[in-house]
Each structure stands twice: as C-alpha cells, then as structure tokens.
Amino acid sequence: MKNEMKKLLPLLALLSMTLYATSQNKKYIAIMEKNVAALDTTRDGLQLQNLANNFERIASAEKAEWLPSYYAAYCYTNMTYSTKGDQIDTYCDKADKFLNVADSISPKNSEIYTLKAQVASARISVNPMSRGQKYGPISGDLREKAIAYDKTNPRPYYLEGTSLFYTPPMFGGGKDKAKPVFQKALEMYETFKPESSIAPNWGKNSCNYFIKECDKK
Amino acid sequence: MCDNYNILQFMKRSLCLFALILLSFQGILAQTKVSGKILDQKKQPIPGVNVFIKDTYDGASTDPDGNFFFTAADTGDVIIVCSFIGFEQIERKVSLTSKDFTFNTTMKESLNELKVVTISAGTIEASDEKKTTVLKPLDIVTTAGAQGDIVGALKTLPGAQQVGESEGLFVRGGDGSETKTIIDGMVVNKPFFSSAPDIASRGRFSPFLFKGTVFSTGGYSAQYGQGMSSVLALETQDLPNQTSSTLAISSVSVGGGYNKLWKDKNMSAGFDLNYANLLPYFKLVKQTPEYTRAPQFSGGSLNFRKKTSATGMLKFYGYFNLSDLGIKTLSIDSINGFKNLFELNNSDIYTNLTYKERLGEKWLMNLGVSYSTNVDHIKTWNDSIRSQSDMSQGRMVFSRGIGKLSIIRFGGEYQYTFDEIKIDGAKYGFPYHIKNAIYDNYSSQFVEADIYITQKLVLRAGARGEHTTLEKKYVVSPRTSLAYKIGEKSQISFAYGQFYQKPDRAYLFYSKIPGYNKATHYIANIQRVDDYHTLRAEVYFKKYDNLTNLIDSTNSGFGYAQGLDVFWRDKKTIKGVDYWISYTYLETKRKYQNYPKEVTPPFAATHTASLVFKKFFEKLNLSTGFTYTYATGRPYYNPNNSEFMSDKTIDYHSLGINGAYLRQIKNCFAVLAFSVTNTIGNEQIFGYRYSYDGIRSAAVTPPAKRFFFVGLFLSFGQNRSKEVIDNNN
Numbered sequence: 001m002k003n004e005m006k007k008l009l010p011l012l013a014l015l016s017m018t019l020y021a022t023s024q025n026k027k028y029i030a031i032m033e034k035n036v037a038a039l040d041t042t043r044d045g046l047q048l049q050n051l052a053n054n055f056e057r058i059a060s061a062e063k064a065e066w067l068p069s070y071y072a073a074y075c076y077t078n079m080t081y082s083t084k085g086d087q088i089d090t091y092c093d094k095a096d097k098f099l100n101v102a103d104s105i106s107p108k109n110s111e112i113y114t115l116k117a118q119v120a121s122a123r124i125s126v127n128p129m130s131r132g133q134k135y136g137p138i139s140g141d142l143r144e145k146a147i148a149y150d151k152t153n154p155r156p157y158y159l160e161g162t163s164l165f166y167t168p169p170m171f172g173g174g175k176d177k178a179k180p181v182f183q184k185a186l187e188m189y190e191t192f193k194p195e196s197s198i199a200p201n202w203g204k205n206s207c208n209y210f211i212k213e214c215d216k217k
Numbered sequence: 218m219c220d221n222y223n224i225l226q227f228m229k230r231s232l233c234l235f236a237l238i239l240l241s242f243q244g245i246l247a248q249t250k251v252s253g254k255i256l257d258q259k260k261q262p263i264p265g266v267n268v269f270i271k272d273t274y275d276g277a278s279t280d281p282d283g284n285f286f287f288t289a290a291d292t293g294d295v296i297i298v299c300s301f302i303g304f305e306q307i308e309r310k311v312s313l314t315s316k317d318f319t320f321n322t323t324m325k326e327s328l329n330e331l332k333v334v335t336i337s338a339g340t341i342e343a344s345d346e347k348k349t350t351v352l353k354p355l356d357i358v359t360t361a362g363a364q365g366d367i368v369g370a371l372k373t374l375p376g377a378q379q380v381g382e383s384e385g386l387f388v389r390g391g392d393g394s395e396t397k398t399i400i401d402g403m404v405v406n407k408p409f410f411s412s413a414p415d416i417a418s419r420g421r422f423s424p425f426l427f428k429g430t431v432f433s434t435g436g437y438s439a440q441y442g443q444g445m446s447s448v449l450a451l452e453t454q455d456l457p458n459q460t461s462s463t464l465a466i467s468s469v470s471v472g473g474g475y476n477k478l479w480k481d482k483n484m485s486a487g488f489d490l491n492y493a494n495l496l497p498y499f500k501l502v503k504q505t506p507e508y509t510r511a512p513q514f515s516g517g518s519l520n521f522r523k524k525t526s527a528t529g530m531l532k533f534y535g536y537f538n539l540s541d542l543g544i545k546t547l548s549i550d551s552i553n554g555f556k557n558l559f560e561l562n563n564s565d566i567y568t569n570l571t572y573k574e575r576l577g578e579k580w581l582m583n584l585g586v587s588y589s590t591n592v593d594h595i596k597t598w599n600d601s602i603r604s605q606s607d608m609s610q611g612r613m614v615f616s617r618g619i620g621k622l623s624i625i626r627f628g629g630e631y632q633y634t635f636d637e638i639k640i641d642g643a644k645y646g647f648p649y650h651i652k653n654a655i656y657d658n659y660s661s662q663f664v665e666a667d668i669y670i671t672q673k674l675v676l677r678a679g680a681r682g683e684h685t686t687l688e689k690k691y692v693v694s695p696r697t698s699l700a701y702k703i704g705e706k707s708q709i710s711f712a713y714g715q716f717y718q719k720p721d722r723a724y725l726f727y728s729k730i731p732g733y734n735k736a737t738h739y740i741a742n743i744q745r746v747d748d749y750h751t752l753r754a755e756v757y758f759k760k761y762d763n764l765t766n767l768i769d770s771t772n773s774g775f776g777y778a779q780g781l782d783v784f785w786r787d788k789k790t791i792k793g794v795d796y797w798i799s800y801t802y803l804e805t806k807r808k809y810q811n812y813p814k815e816v817t818p819p820f821a822a823t824h825t826a827s828l829v830f831k832k833f834f835e836k837l838n839l840s841t842g843f844t845y846t847y848a849t850g851r852p853y854y855n856p857n858n859s860e861f862m863s864d865k866t867i868d869y870h871s872l873g874i875n876g877a878y879l880r881q882i883k884n885c886f887a888v889l890a891f892s893v894t895n896t897i898g899n900e901q902i903f904g905y906r907y908s909y910d911g912i913r914s915a916a917v918t919p920p921a922k923r924f925f926f927v928g929l930f931l932s933f934g935q936n937r938s939k940e941v942i943d944n945n946n
Contacts, residue, residue, distance in 0.1 A: 084748075
C-alpha cells in the first residue's frame with residue numbers, strides 16, 4: 001500500500017495544483033473580463049489611469065500571463081492621445097516597459113508588436129518634424145513584424161491606416177492613401193476571431209470611424 | 218481488493234485535505250481593510266496612484282483627494298507598493314493583522330531632465346535627444362541665408378558677428394582663429410574650405426552629419442582648449458534608421474551617396490561623392506572679381522559605425538576634398554589697370570576614429586584618434602607658395618557618475634602638428650626661396666566635476682593643464698560654472714574661466730615665437746524655456762592678455778570685450794510660424810598684431826540683430842523662411858586718417874529667403890529647395906583696402922550682390938515594412 005501511496009502522491013499534488021490553478025484562472029478571467037470590458041467605455045484620464053493600475057496589479061499577481069501587461073500598456077498608449085509634449089514620452093516609456101515584460105512572457109506575439117509599433121508612432125507626435133524620420137521607420141519595422149507573426153491580425157493594418165491618415169501627403173500619407181488600408185483592415189476585422197474572451201479585439205469601431213473621416217473633404 | 222479499499226480511503230482523506238488547502242488559497246481565512254492617503258512632497262494629494270500588495274490582486278487607485286481603500290486577503294508580512302508615473306516607486310514591508318490598517322505616505326518626484334538645472338552660461342545647444350535645448354539640428358538646415366552652412370546658421374545667434382570677408386565664427390570680440398571646431402571630441406584643424414583673399418568660404422562639413430551641436434560663446438568646459446573665445450562642438454550621427462541612397466543636383470553641384478544598415482542593425486557603412494563647379498553659375502550671374510578658374514570642388518566621405526556591444530559604439534569618419542580656383546583683381550597700387558593674380562589649389566583629408574564604451578555600471582570611456590592633412594598651392598604673378606598643415610591627435614576621457622546626477626570627468630589629449638611653408642618667388646626680378654617648418658607636440662590634461670548640490674543647484678569646477686613644446690611652458694587654466702533653477706522653467710547661471718591659445722599658425726614662422734595668448738571670461742546668464750518659447754539674456758566681460766604683438770614679436774598685446782546677448786524664440790504666438798530674434802551688443806578694444814594702440818578691431822560691430830522666420834504651409838507642402846540681419850558699421854583702417862582705425866563702414870543689411878517643396882513619391886523623399894542671399898540687394902561693404910600711398914582705395918564687398926541657389930535632393934529609403942504592406946494590399 002505504501003508503494004501505491006508513493007506513486008499517487010505526486011499525482012495528487014498535480015491534481016490539487018491544477019484545480020487550484022483552474023480556480024485561480026477563473027478568478028483571473030473574471031477580473032480580466034471586467035476590466036477589458038471597461039476599456040471600451042473609458043475615455044477620461046483618471047479612469048484610464050485607474051484601469052491601467054488594475055492591469056498593473058493583475059500583472060503583478062499573474063507573472064505567467066502576458067495580457068495584463070499588454071492591457072496596462074494599451075491604457076498608457078491611449079493616455080498619450082489626451083496629453084502633449086514631454087508627458088507623451090513619459091507614458092510611452094511606461095507602456096514600453098509593460099510591453100517588454102509581455103514580450104518576454106509571450107515572444108513573437110503579433111498583438112504585442114502592434115502595440116509596440118503604436119507606441120513608436122505616439123512618440124512622433126511629440127515633435128513630428130524632428131522625430132518623424134527616426135520613429136517612422138521604427139514603427140514601420142515593428143508593424144512589419146506584427147504582420148509576420150500573425151497574418152490574420154487586422155490591427156497592424158488599422159495602425160498603418162491611422163499612421164497614413166495623420167501623415168501629411170508630402171511625406172507620403174493622406175486620407176486617400178489611408179482609406180484603402182482601413183478598408184483592408186475592416187475586411188480582416190470581419191473574419192477575425194479573438195482567441196478568448198479577454199484576448200485583444202479592439203479597433204473595429206475606430207476603423208469604421210476613420211473610413212468615414214477619409215470620405216470627408 | 219484490500220488494496221483497492223485502502224486506496225479509496227486514502228483518496229477520501231486526501232480530498233478533504235485538498236479542499237482545505239484550496240480554501241486557504243482562496244483566502245477566506247483572514248481579511249484586512251487597508252486605507253490611507255498619498256501626498257507629494259508639497260503635501261498635495263496625488264490622484265491615480267496604484268497602491269497594492271506586491272504579487273497579489275489586492276489594491277486600489279487613489280481618488281482625486283489622494284485617498285485609497287481596499288481589502289487585503291492576506292495577513293502577515295507583505296510588501297505595499299505605491300506606483301505612479303513621474304514619482305519614485307515606494308515598496309514598504311508591513312505586517313497585516315486582520316485589524317484595519319492605515320497607510321499614509323509621501324511620494325518623491327522622480328528625476329526628470331526638465332526639472333534638473335543645467336549649465337547654460339555661454340552655451341547654445343542644438344539636439345534632438347536633450348529636451349532643454351534652444352535649437353534642433355533641423356533648425357540649422359532650414360535657416361534662410363545660411364545656405365545650409367552650420368556657421369551660417371550659428372551667425373543668426375547672439376554673440377556672433379556678421380563678418381562677410383573671411384570665414385569663421387567671430388565671437389564676442391574675438392577673431393575667427395579664436396573659435397575651435399571639434400568633431401566627436403577631436404579638433405578639426407581646417408574646418409573651412411581654403412579661400413581667396415576677402416572672400417569668405419563655407420564650412421567643410423554638412424549639417425546632416427551631426428545629431429548634436431554645442432555652440433559655446435564663452436566659459437566652456439575644461440574638456441576643450443586652445444580657443445580663446447568659443448568652441449563649436451559637433452557630435453556625429455549614430456547608426457542610421459534604414460539603408461538609403463541619396464542624389465543631389467543643384468545649380469552648382471552634383472552628388473550622391475549610399476549608406477547601408479546591416480540587417481541586425483548593429484553596423485552601417487556608407488560613402489558619398491560630390492562635385493561642384495561654379496563656372497555655369499558665374500556665366501549667368503556676373504561676379505565682381507575676374508575668375509581665371511571658376512571654383513571647383515571634388516570630394517567625398519566614408520563612414521562606418523558599429524555597435525560593439527549594448528553600450529559600445531565605434532565610429533569612423535573620413536573626408537577628402539580637392540578644390541581649385543583662380544582670381545584676378547584690380548591692383549590698387551597700379552594706375553594702369555594692372556591686375557593681381559591669385560590661384561589656389563587645395564587638398565584636404567580629415568579622418569576621425571572614436572570608440573565609446575561603458576566600463577561597469579558607473580564608468581564611461583571615450584577614446585579617439587584623428588589625422589588630417591591640408592596642402593595649399595598658391596600662385597601669384599611672382600610667387601609660388603606651398604603650405605602644408607598636418608595634425609595627428611589622440612584623446613581619452615573617462616567619466617564616472619556619482620549618485621544620480623553628479624559626474625566627474627578627466628582625461629588627456631595629445632596633438633602633433635606639422636606646419637611647413639615653401640615659397641619660390643621673385644622680388645624686383647631677384648628670385649628667392651623660403652622654406653620653413655615647425656613641429657609642435659601639444660599635450661593637455663583636464664579634470665572636471667559637475668556637482669549637484671540639489672536638483673536645482675549645480676556647481677561645475679575643473680581645470681585644464683596644457684603644454685606645447687614650442688612654448689616649453691606648462692599653463693593651468695581654472696574653469697567653473699554655477700547654475701541655479703529659480704523657477705519651474707527659469708534658471709540663472711554664471712561662468713568663469715581662463716583660456717589659453719597658441720599664437721596663430723601664421724606667426725609661428727616668425728623668428729621669435731610669441732608666447733601663449735590668454736583670455737579670461739566672466740559670464741552671467743538668465744534663461745526661461747518652455748515647450749514653445751525660449752528667452753535668454755547674457756552679460757559678459759572678457760579680458761585679453763598676452764596677445765600677439767607683431768611690432769616687437771612678443772605677446773605684450775591686450776584687450777577686452779564686454780556686452781549683452783539676448784535671444785527670444787517663439788513657436789506659438791503666430792500659428793504655423795516659428796521665429797527667433799537675437800540681439801548682440803558688443804564693446805571691445807584690443808592692441809594686438811601691428812596695432813599702434815588699443816582700438817576696436819575691424820571684426821567688431823557695436824549692434825547686431827537678426828530675425829529668423831520660418832513658416833510651413835502644410836497644404837502646399839511648402840516650407841519657407843527668411844532671415845533679416847542688421848549690424849552697425851565696422852571700423853576700418855584708413856591711412857589718410859591720423860586717428861588709427863577710426864573710420865567706419867556703412868551699416869550692414871541682409872535679407873535672405875529660402876523655400877523648400879517636399880514630396881514623398883513611393884519610397885523616394887524629394888526636396889526641391891531654393892535660396893537667395895541679400896534678396897533686396899543692399900550694398901554690403903566689409904571694409905576698404907588702400908594703396909601704399911593711401912591715394913586710392915577699394916571697398917571690400919561680396920563677389921556678387923546676391924547668391925541664388927536651386928537644388929533637388931532625393932533620398933531613397935529602403936524601408937522594407939513599406940514594401941511588405943504594399944505587396945499585401
């Protein structure tokens with residue numbers, strides 16, 4: 001009997017850990033679902049900061065998950081759009097820190113590289129004249145990687161569209177150039193299936209919005 | 218059977234145990250209410266701080282009053298983390314029992330470049346990396362009237378004089394030789410193209426080579442020496458962002474280049490070649506002097522950059538150029554229309570190899586070597602002159618950070634220079650030959666510390682020791698500055714320093730070599746900088762001692778300069794317009810060279826002002842600008858006036874305009890640029906030359922009233938991401 005027990009103990013330990021993990025996992029999914037849902041309705045600065053804080057705490061508890069760090073970075077990236085100057089860099093630095101953590105947990109992840117590209121684009125807005133030349137290609141390279149890692153992900157294309165939309169025509173951008181890219185992204189959004197209830201699934205509404213903007217003269 | 222029963226029993230027991238474990242994991246056993254308030258150092262609440270128990274879900278953000286509240290599942294020893302952007306993270310060990318726990322704390326603002334004082338006295342910087350600089354590198358290229366020349370753009374800043382008859386930066390009463398040009402720490406012996414008498418030449422180096430420019434108008438760091446007035450320190454670009462090729466066609470030149478970035482983005486190499494010939498342009502636009510050979514320049518450069526480690530960088534830059542020109546000017550000593558001849562043939566090589574690496578956490582090492590050689594062949598009717606100037610140089614600098622802000626630097630420099638002049642000439646029909654060569658070994662050591670007493674107060678103290686074998690004398694010059702932040706955006710700054718300089722190369726061939734020249738600077742500066750505005754005002758006093766006196770071949774000359782420099786830049790008030798205004802007041806006198814007494818030298822105007830205006834028309838893809846410069850008349854020597862150097866030229870006016878049309882076509886970025894100097898055609902007189910007998914005189918003027926320039930620049934970037942996306946569409 002003793003022998004049987006010896007054989008069983010590790011099995012049991014495994015079982016208990018799996019069950020524990022599953023329960024933890026349920027808690028993790030539930031909390032994440034709540035916060036990810038809140039992203040859609042949050043625009044206010046302090047609320048976005050609070051959401052970023054929530055994701056930072058989840059990241060601190062769930063060291064094997066890339067999504068909490070990813071979403072914390074997502075919040076900081078969005079915060080750059082309601083500020084200017086030096087503060088943009090501060091938010092970008094913070095977002096990059098989270099993205100590097102996420103990248104180390106889940107390497108070659110298309111979503112993470114899309115967001116990295118978006119952070120690089122956000123840095124251009126600090127001073128487009130002097131920064132465009134440096135961060136434009138950096139952002140482009142990251143976007144290229146994001147596409148290579150997942151050919152079905154519409155977000156790198158959506159990002160390409162926004163970057164063209166905000167680039168003056170003389171630097172190769174403009175509404176006319178942006179529109180077909182947005183349309184391609186929208187097609188991809190139609191078929192895109194997120195991996196889980198908490199996996200990144202943003203951008204479709206904004207994509208529709210931008211297509212309408214492109215038609216405005 | 219028996220075994221099976223036992224197993225079942227065991228399983229039951231285990232499951233009970235397991236449930237218990239699970240429950241304890243779920244943390245139903247104990248809970249602690251944690252609340253408190255987070256303040257900044259000024260006792261103001263900070264909203265949005267993330268307060269949480271490390272490695273758990275438990276925590277909350279502070280509300281607009283800085284208050285927070287959450288329930289912690291665990292008890293016992295835990296770490297509370299307070300995290301907020303712009304503040305230093307706090308991690309504190311606390312013991313939680315199930316009783317309510319109060320946690321109040323103050324967070325310290327983290328160090329931010331914008332909040333830390335910097336030494337600004339005497340220094341104007343252009344950089345993309347630093348945030349507090351007055352200019353961006355792009356500003357140098359887009360300043361109208363500068364013709365894409367670094368020095369041309371810097372002349373629109375306060376402290377610099379509008380000297381049109383010879384090249385160089387004439388700063389605060391100093392002559393052109395008192396400004397040293399430095400690339401990546403290494404001195405450039407011949408930063409300007411060789412020139413014909415009374416015609417200023419351009420700088421040799423393109424502004425696109427550099428990512429940072431520090432223009433010091435005085436009181437500069439002990440790292441540099443041998444410039445009594447000023448230092449222009451240029452820092453070359455790091456690795457490029459992408460592989461690219463360039464092509465340029467202009468009214469005076471053609472050129473192209475290729476720069477390859479390796480796939481791992483750790484190495485790049487490139488070259489460029491260019492050829493300029495002013496003959497077609499001179500056919501169209503008449504020049505005052507008669508050119509026997511129109512100026513021609515052919516040259517190029519090589520560069521190599523390698524990231525040797527995460528922190529190490531190796532850079533090589535090599536430059537070569539051949540130039541040629543011939544000019545005939547009416548001799549003022551002749552009454553029958555005799556013309557003087559001046560033909561110049563120049564070859565120049567400059568190379569620079571630098572290596573930068575961190576040594577451990579705190580140390581930074583900078584090593585560099587450079588070699589340059591310059592040969593001028595000058596021909597006049599009677600003389601044939603060959604003049605050579607070589608310089609070899611080695612430099613090493615070590616710096617160590619102390620605490621978060623303070624830094625100590627020390628290092629040394631060694632320069633070997635060889636200067637030779639050979640003249641085969643004839644005077645009154647008799648041939649003569651002169652050959653003279655001078656070697657010098659110059660060595661220097663420096664030590665300097667930037668001590669941050671607080672984030673708002675910094676003291677820089679240093680000293681430089683210098684020795685040359687020509688002089689056989691070791692001199693030590695102290696340098697010190699102090700800067701204090703008086704407001705969030707304002708600071709005051711002071712600087713003091715002594716600066717030695719070898720006598721100009723031209724005097725080294727004299728039988729008795731005069732000793733070191735010396736200047737002492739006292740500077741006070743106040744500056745206010747925000748995202749859109751810069752205001753700087755600086756007063757200074759500069760004392761010159763031991764200037765070269767050619768009358769007795771000693772260094773018994775002396776002089777002084779004092780004045781006020783004001784700079785105002787505004788990028789906001791007028792929409793889409795960026796402009797700056799600089800004003801320079803200068804009062805200076807000196808007795809040097811062959812001056813019989815102390816007078817204001819010909820390169821000093823009392824008042825100088827510039828307005829630089831840049832506007833970008835986004836819809837037209839057009840960037841335009843103008844620069845208007847005014848300076849009061851400068852003294853000149855009139856032999857008919859018994860009062861030495863008491864005549865003055867007319868005031869100087871110049872209005873330069875420029876424009877650039879930009880366009881991106883696929884992966885080609887095109888710029889069509891034009892510029893005109895002295896658009897209105899104001900008469901510009903830089904001085905007068907007199908015949909030996911003083912009867913005839915001729916005004917020194919630019920070779921033509923205006924200079925027109927049109928150029929097309931194409932840059933083909935090989936950004937692969939673009940191709941990938943295009944292919945996918």
